[in-house]
Amino acid sequence: LAAVAVASVAGMRSRAALGAITPEPDFGSYKQQVLIRWGDPLWSTAPAVELTALKPQDAAQRFGYNNDFITFLPLPYGSTSSDHGLLVANHEYPVPHLMFKGVTRDSVPQALTDEQVATTLESVGLSVVEIKRGDAGWAIVEDSKFNRRVTGTTPIKFSGPAAGHLKMQTSADLSGHTVLGTHDNCNGGVTPWGTVLSGEEGSQDFLGGDISSAPDYDLLMRYHYDDSTPTGKYGWPGYDKRFDIATEPNEPNRFEWVVELDPYDPAAVPVKRTALGRFAHEGAHCTLAPDGRVVVYMGDDWEFEYCYRFVTDRAYNPDNRIANKDLLDEGVLSVACFSEDGTVLWKSLVYGKGPLTAANGFADQGDVLIQTRRAADLLGATPMDSPEGYMPDPSTGKVYITLSGNEDRAEATVNAANPRAMNKSGHLLELTPPDSGAGPDHAATMFEWQVRLLCDEDTMKASGFHPATKTNGYFYAPDNINFDPEGAMWICSDGPNVRGEDGLWKMETRGENAWLSQLFFLSPQGAECCGPAFTPDGKTMFVAIQHPGQDSASIKDAITRWPDFVDGEPPRPSVIAVMWE
Numbered sequence: 001l002a003a004v005a006v007a008s009v010a011g012m013r014s015r016a017a018l019g020a021i022t023p024e025p026d027f028g029s030y031k032q033q034v035l036i037r038w039g040d041p042l043w044s045t046a047p048a049v050e051l052t053a054l055k056p057q058d059a060a061q062r063f064g065y066n067n068d069f070i071t072f073l074p075l076p077y078g079s080t081s082s083d084h085g086l087l088v089a090n091h092e093y094p095v096p097h098l099m100f101k102g103v104t105r106d107s108v109p110q111a112l113t114d115e116q117v118a119t120t121l122e123s124v125g126l127s128v129v130e131i132k133r134g135d136a137g138w139a140i141v142e143d144s145k146f147n148r149r150v151t152g153t154t155p156i157k158f159s160g161p162a163a164g165h166l167k168m169q170t171s172a173d174l175s176g177h178t179v180l181g182t183h184d185n186c187n188g189g190v191t192p193w194g195t196v197l198s199g200e201e202g203s204q205d206f207l208g209g210d211i212s213s214a215p216d217y218d219l220l221m222r223y224h225y226d227d228s229t230p231t232g233k234y235g236w237p238g239y240d241k242r243f244d245i246a247t248e249p250n251e252p253n254r255f256e257w258v259v260e261l262d263p264y265d266p267a268a269v270p271v272k273r274t275a276l277g278r279f280a281h282e283g284a285h286c287t288l289a290p291d292g293r294v295v296v297y298m299g300d301d302w303e304f305e306y307c308y309r310f311v312t313d314r315a316y317n318p319d320n321r322i323a324n325k326d327l328l329d330e331g332v333l334s335v336a337c338f339s340e341d342g343t344v345l346w347k348s349l350v351y352g353k354g355p356l357t358a359a360n361g362f363a364d365q366g367d368v369l370i371q372t373r374r375a376a377d378l379l380g381a382t383p384m385d386s387p388e389g390y391m392p393d394p395s396t397g398k399v400y401i402t403l404s405g406n407e408d409r410a411e412a413t414v415n416a417a418n419p420r421a422m423n424k425s426g427h428l429l430e431l432t433p434p435d436s437g438a439g440p441d442h443a444a445t446m447f448e449w450q451v452r453l454l455c456d457e458d459t460m461k462a463s464g465f466h467p468a469t470k471t472n473g474y475f476y477a478p479d480n481i482n483f484d485p486e487g488a489m490w491i492c493s494d495g496p497n498v499r500g501e502d503g504l505w506k507m508e509t510r511g512e513n514a515w516l517s518q519l520f521f522l523s524p525q526g527a528e529c530c531g532p533a534f535t536p537d538g539k540t541m542f543v544a545i546q547h548p549g550q551d552s553a554s555i556k557d558a559i560t561r562w563p564d565f566v567d568g569e570p571p572r573p574s575v576i577a578v579m580w581e
């Protein structure tokens with residue numbers, strides 16, 4: 001595949017209304033292209049197949065569906081190359097009614113054949129793709145030895161305290177050490193040693209069955225399973241009995257972890273690092289404490305769920321990559337308790353400590369991690385308004401958390417860090433770790449915090465933004481955060497708002513223009529913008545466009561056919577490259 005050029009911004013802005021957006025002069029001149037789309041083959045040996053008739057083996061050789069997290073890792077490893085590297089993408093969930101012709105939104109999953117269900121299993125997970133920039137822009141390197149798909153059926157190891165646990169054992173895996181597949185891969189992160197962390201955000205849409213008599217019914221409810229959808233959203237339980245909780249009651253415990261993948265080693269078995277806890281992992285952003293220990297920030301993206309932090313026991317070794325291989329298996333997981341006085345206390349989830357004992361239903365540390373949410377409940381963690389982006393600013397060490405909203409919050413459950421009832425527009429928190437003298441101490445027990453932005457889509461105003469912010473500079477339901485190499489913050493939104501649009505905004509966090517948010521672009525109709533990711537020189541920004549046209553009834557009636565705009569063909573989740581210079 002050669003990169004598919006998209007001629008202009010007009011291609012990106014697929015709705016007439018978007019033509020009204022004046023490009024911000026501050027962004028300078030840039031070009032853009034579609035780098036890779038759902039269904040593009042990673043190997044030249046992949047047989048030519050109609051996109052809407054992919055069989056499981058075809059999907060496994062192609063870029064997956066619904067790219068969320070993306071990152072660029074330079075090649076060779078350790079270099080700062082900005083024209084050659086690996087693109088790693090998460091593929092969160094399938095949208096069967098836009099993947100297969102003749103399937104409608106209302107007929108899923110009943111209308112899906114077993115083969116189509118199997119195709120959805122091969123369309124989630126991760127992709128690793130070697131990419132190069134030449135005179136014509138970026139292109140993928142077909143047949144690269146690095147190209148790889150990890151799917152809903154790839155063998156993945158468990159490591160850390162819950163590996164091999166009684167509650168992790170199933171009839172197909174009596175040892176509880178290996179699971180087939182990963183799904184609902186949402187956001188993620190990159191470790192200092194260049195591996196990728198992929199957040200499994202949930203399984204309640206994927207697994208199913210009659211759970212009313214499941215031995216862990218209460219735990220399933222705490223993990224937001226719903227006993228009214230026995231088929232699962234995508235028909236997986238009917239296709240493979242391991243996804244039927246009545247048959248395999250421990251299978252749910254084998255998802256909602258953080259997966260570590262080494263994209264530089266195509267033979268490396270991916271690992272679910274159980275020490276990082278089990279919940280609806282959004283992302284997993286790493287930084288270092290002054291003593292070199294690795295700190296991972298992780299949000300549990302659900303209304304009233306919590307913000308977590310993991311600190312490794314050992315320090316990162318910058319001189320020996322192999323020495324960091326299992327660093328994430330030993331350390332302490334903590335949960336955030338926000339106080340009204342502007343401090344946040346990190347309470348550790350350690351078996352035997354405080355309420356985390358046998359008397360409260362925990363047999364060992366593995367059990368604490370399998371039941372992370374129950375353990376955090378007992379510690380009095382602060383229920384948040386859907387924690388999504390959660391990332392340290394590399395320039396200042398301040399940690400930012402986007403809360404995308406919580407319309408179910410009642411007046412009685414408002415707290416200082418989530419100060420509004422019926423919060424439909426979301427907000428941004430800023431956490432400040434103490435200065436150790438050698439830099440911000442991300443491993444400290446107590447931080448300070450403040451509300452930085454309160455978004456408000458009803459008034460089209462919001463507090464905390466720079467007064468010169470234009471109308472289209474305000475955003476709502478903030479989701480992904482990243483920082484470009486020059487230190488500016490980029491935020492993607494995710495959620496309906498009065499304008500019905502999601503997009504990508506840029507702002508400084510310091511100086512006289514701090515929080516002067518500027519719209520960079522709006523997503524195609526029905527799509528969410530994810531990322532962005534940057535080359536080390538900042539001259540290319542990659543943006544993932546997830547679930548374009550998702551609300552369409554079917555391919556026939558698609559509300560957008562972005563990015564190819566071919567009559568009768570489905571829209572395609574794709575990664576865009578935006579190039580300056």
Ligand code: FEO
Pocket residue numbers: 068092186187201282301388
């Ligand atoms: Fe996958 Fe929380 O967004």
Ligand code: CA
Pocket residue numbers: 186187282388389479480494
């Ligand atoms: Ca998200």
Ligand code: CA
Pocket residue numbers: 388479494
């Ligand atoms: Ca989201």
